[in-house]
Amino acid sequence: MGGEDVAGLVQAPVWGLLRSVQTENPGRFLLLDHDPEHGTEINAVAADAVVQVLGAGEEPQLAVRGGTVLVPRLSRVVKPAVDPGAGAPEASVRLVSGGTVLVTGASGALAGVVARHLVAEHGVEHLLLASRRGPDAPGAAELVADLEAAGASVTVAACDVADRDAVRELLAGVPARLPLRGVVHTAGVVDDGVVEGLSDERVERVLAPKVDAAWHLHELTRDMGLEAFVLYSSAAATLGAGGQGSYAAANAFLDALAQHRHAHGLPALSLAWGHIVQERTAGLLDAALATERPHVLSMKLDLKATRKRADAVPALMRGLVRAPYRKLAANQQSAEAWKEEMALATPEQREQLLLDLVLTHAASVLGHTGHTGIDSDRALKELGFDSLTAVELRNQLSTTTGMRLPATLVFDHPTPLAVAHYLDSQVRGVGQSETRMSARTVLAEFDKLEVTLSRLSYRENERAQISARLKRLILALGDSRLDDGAQARSDDLESADMDQVLKLLNDELGTF
Secondary structure, eight states: OTTOOOSOGGGHHHHHHHHHHHHHSTTSOOEEEOOGGGTTOOOHHHHHHHHHHHHHTOOSEEEEETTEEEOOOOOOOOOOSSOTTSSOOOGGGOSOSSSEEEEESTTSHHHHHHHHHHHHTTOOSEEEEEESSGGGSTTHHHHHHHHHHTTOEEEEEEOOTTSHHHHHHHHHTSOTTSOEEEEEEOOOOOOOBOGGGOOHHHHHHHHIIIIIHHHHHHHHHTTSOOSEEEEEEETHHHHOOTTBHHHHHHHHHHHHHHHHHHHTTOOOEEEEEOSOOGGGHHHHHHHHHHHTOSEEEEOOOOHHHHHHOSSOOOGGGGGTOOOSSOOHHHHHHHHHHHHHHHHHSOHHHHHHHHHHHHHHHHHHHHTOSOSTTOOTTSOHHHHTOOHHHHHHHHHHHHHHHOOOOOTTHHHHSOSHHHHHHHHHHHHHHHHHHHHHHHHHHHHHHHHHHHHHHHHSOOOHHHHHHHHHHHHHHHHHHTTTOOSHHHHHHHHHHHHOOHHHHHHHHHHHHTTO
């Protein structure tokens, strides 16, 4: 927050992970950051404010500072007057004034773009390109040829930057005449999957090249007088991304590390990429450097489309997009109306309505104008669903139905028809559960009534009125089941006293 240091770097990945958990499980988790200067205590005023915000149910993240509750908002920090992909940067935003720049993850596409840009537009003299396979990586020879043709000297090294000793050896090899002046850390691994399906091994595989490597680079270069320390992060760490929990966790650490360095007067920029054309990343890097901020999101937002979304505008974006009206209550009302529709439908009608619902939302998530071209028996994966769109489909269905659906819905039920069948089982199960709960509640109330009646005395006419009221309840519970047993119960009521009527009510309710 602001210029403050990050109190717990080690917890930063947890925040990134939980933002993805929030995306996969809407409305179930809240992130609360308390004031680090006051331990774990939150004063009464702040506590009341937190409760009020929680009651509104629209803020997934809160921070308490000096007794004040704050909420995060995205804001526009750069609005280039020209295409950020054109022209050289001003001298004041050049990455370094000379020497060597280390680029990690050098075999990746983003690293190639930034390496060419640093030489062509920033005038970098010497590039140290590090990747696991070094000169044997695909495209390495072509990249070196391009850079040397542009006038730079290039060293390509095979190095696992998650290995501290390997990084130390790599840095020791930088020539004294061209000392290290900048680091651009682009290394990373993606292993998508909903949080419920993650294992220790999968998480570690994603964290190592991001978290371990960045920390080694930070510690081993801290006293080298660097002019630039750039970390390639992801918008997933800030916004949360269903199906990318590990990746969000890893990049949240990069964002926190940049904030930590900035607070201690060290150069730092964590550049969080959204969906962007690779060729534009070079110009956007320059724009981000010009902000002199430690953490910048670089992404294209369709604000008009966001404003028109059926569900509420994400809290983080409310500084950029003003929601036309509050939609949380409307969503709840829509879910209640949907439940009523399901309750009134016949089994055959319900099955068709549920299938249409799944197909409609599947088409929406995939960007189709209608669902006529979607085969209900075809695997959703074959239709184009991945871990991210699968979570989006689950979220849309949850909003419409008001049901808490598992993040693994699409993986457990891989076709639209299978998803519809699952929803049908849930609708029937919820109805039965509510009936059983209602019966238990009523029986409990009758227990209380029975105790009350046994403790009080009534005049004869009062007892007759109470008995008559209870008899009407029993007849109403009997519905239209005019079998011999029902008729016998009706006959019994004519001569039953109040205690016997209560017993009959308990017997009747106990059949639910």
